[in-house]
Amino acid sequence: MSLASRLLADLPLVTRTERVGALAIELECIEDFEAAVTVFTDRVLGERLSEAVFEDLCPMFGAMWPAARALAERVAATPLDGVPVLELGCGLALPSLAAAARGAAVTATDQHPATEALLARNLARNGLDVHFARFDWRGQAPFADRSFAVVMASDVLYTATMGPLVLDTVDRFLAYGGVAWIADPGRAWLEDFAAMAVARGFAVDMDVLGPEDGAFVLTLRRMAGAVLPP
Ligand SMILES: C[S@@+](CC[C@H](N)C(=O)[O-])C[C@H]1O[C@@H](n2cnc3c(N)ncnc32)[C@H](O)[C@@H]1O
Known part of the structure; x- marks a missing residue:
């Protein structure tokens, strides 16, 4: 096995x-x-x-983390027909499933070796199509030449080392004029992440979403401006 x-x-x-x-x-x-x-x-x-x-x-990867719900709400409220979307550290990938349901061309990624099998079962269950690629931000990306109009992640800032890796990855794969959404339950490294993104030249907005499972959703845009609605 x-x-x-x-x-x-x-x-x-x-x-x-x-x-x-x-x-x-x-x-x-x-x-x-x-x-x-x-x-x-x-x-x-x-x-x-x-x-x-x-x-x-x-x-x-197999648990339903509240920040994923907040991110999925943001995704579901955005017109995404044909838009290339990348999810980092997707786990169950609820935001990716919501993006696929909204017509996006979604690539969901995670480093965990069992993510793909559970995601395949959940995609079949919902009749949705999401491409999965195993991707650890500490190593080589399996799609080096691509860029995405939306790069998104939820609850991926829970150790001190993750913020810089996530930001590097967003910076590398976010298309010019694109938008990154990073949802977080309010962990200790969220503010540092936002400050790093500003220092890197992103415009950063923070919303609080979800009355029950409230989570912070950071929106990062390159200063040149976004092609998608907020
Ligand atoms: C707390 S879970 C959140 C899962 C999902 N995003 C959610 O909010 O429900 C963190 C996820 O990040 C993934 N992850 C952690 N470190 C990673 C890394 N270096 N590269 C890619 N994925 C990573 C884990 O495998 C896990 O699926």
């Missing part, structure tokens, strides 16, 4: 419906994250447990 299959096989998954604007998206996902982490450390990691391995392989 491959590592990806082993990582997915024993996870406690449920299916639920996420309502995003006028969309209803069914997702197979982890409901009890602590139980999933226990399964992962007991049955999958075993003696290979180290902090680095834990961070890379732990099943965060």
Whole structure:
């Protein structure tokens, strides 16, 4: 059995419906994250447990993080027909599914080896089309020559090292005139990320979205101005 299959096989998954604007998206996902982490450390990691391995392989990709809902709401409210969209650290990829439902040409990416298999099941469940590419911001991108009108990510600023990597990746793949949306539940590194983006020459706006699972959504534009509505 491959590592990806082993990582997915024993996870406690449920299916639920996420309502995003006028969309209803069914997702197979982890409901009890602590139980999933226990399964992962007991049955999958075993003696290979180290902090680095834990961070890379732990099943965060399969849980529904609140910032993803806020980002998906932003996506669902934006006309995206034919627009090239890149999601970073997508996990369950609710924003990518919402973008695909709005007609975007979506590439969803994540470093976790089991993301693709769960995403494939969720795309089939919803009759949607999203291209997946395994992409770790610490390494080579699998689509070096492309740029995207929208680059987006949710809840990817939870360690000190992630902000600079995410910003470098946005800077590299955001098309001239494009817009980046970064949603975050308000983690400690959010303000540093916004300050770094300003220092890099982006115009940065911050909104708070979602009455229940409130999250911050940063909008980054290159100073030349955006081609998409806010
Ligand atoms: C907290 S989860 C958020 C998942 C999803 N964006 C959401 O909001 O529901 C963080 C995600 O970032 C991914 N990730 C972390 N470090 C990464 C890296 N260096 N390159 C690509 N993805 C990464 C993880 O695999 C995980 O899926």
